[in-house]
Amino acid sequence: MTPIQFWIVMIVVSLIAEALTTSFFSIWFAAGAVCALIVKLLGGSFAVQMYIFAITSIIFILLSEFILKKKFHILKKAPKTNIDSIIGKVGIVTKEINNIEGKGEVEIEGKRWTALSADDRIIHKKERVVIERVEGVKLIVRKKEH
Numbered sequence: 106m107t108p109i110q111f112w113i114v115m116i117v118v119s120l121i122a123e124a125l126t127t128s129f130f131s132i133w134f135a136a137g138a139v140c141a142l143i144v145k146l147l148g149g150s151f152a153v154q155m156y157i158f159a160i161t162s163i164i165f166i167l168l169s170e171f172i173l174k175k176k177f178h179i180l181k182k183a184p185k186t187n188i189d190s191i192i193g194k195v196g197i198v199t200k201e202i203n204n205i206e207g208k209g210e211v212e213i214e215g216k217r218w219t220a221l222s223a224d225d226r227i228i229h230k231k232e233r234v235v236i237e238r239v240e241g242v243k244l245i246v247r248k249k250e251h
Contacts, residue, residue, distance in 0.1 A: 108151055112142035115158075129169060137162030188239045195233050195249055196220075202228040202246065211236075211244055220244040 106114070119135035141158035149157070191213055199217060202209030204225045211220040211234055222228055223237050223245045234246035 108145050108154060109142065112138045112145060112154070112158075116142070130166065133165035133169060134162050136165050191236050191244075192238060194236055196236060196244070196246065198228050198230050198232045198234055201230050202234075211246055213244075218242075218244045220246050223247045 115138035116135045119131045119138060122131035123129075123135065137158045137160075140161040141154040144154045144157045145151075194213055196211040196213035196218075198209070198220070199212045200208060200210035202211070202220050202222050204221050207221075209220040209222070209228070211218050213236065219242060220234070221240075221243055224247060226248065228234060228246070228248050233249040235249050236244050236246055238245045
């Protein structure tokens with residue numbers, strides 16, 4: 106097999122692998138093989154072709170990870186968990202919140218949570234509260250001002 110045939114096979118195999126996996130990874134080996142084929146056509150030795158193949162493939166992979174994926178918003182922040190999503194929402198006190206006694210319960214979105222007051226004030230049953238944060242399995246809440 107001649108070097109030209111070798112690089113053509115590398116291009117085709119890489120493109121087939123990309124088509125089968127859609128991982129946006131194998132395509133960069135095809136691009137590296139194209140670069141190596143160009144070096145061969147310009148008279149470069151096989152060692153130089155291999156070097157160009159390796160370096161350009163690595164560069165293309167890194168560029169795709171840090172530039173293209175970010176530009177197309179593929180590298181997104183992790184979605185909020187259910188706990189994170191309730192911060193800032195309003196709940197109803199179902200059991201009086203008293204930090205000194207370590208008691209309190211709030212219902213939010215149909216679920217009941219153990220709760221403490223953010224400012225250590227007692228919050229009475231049926232009052233509306235805003236969830237400020239979550240500490241462990243307890244909601245830290247503040248009485249909602251009307």
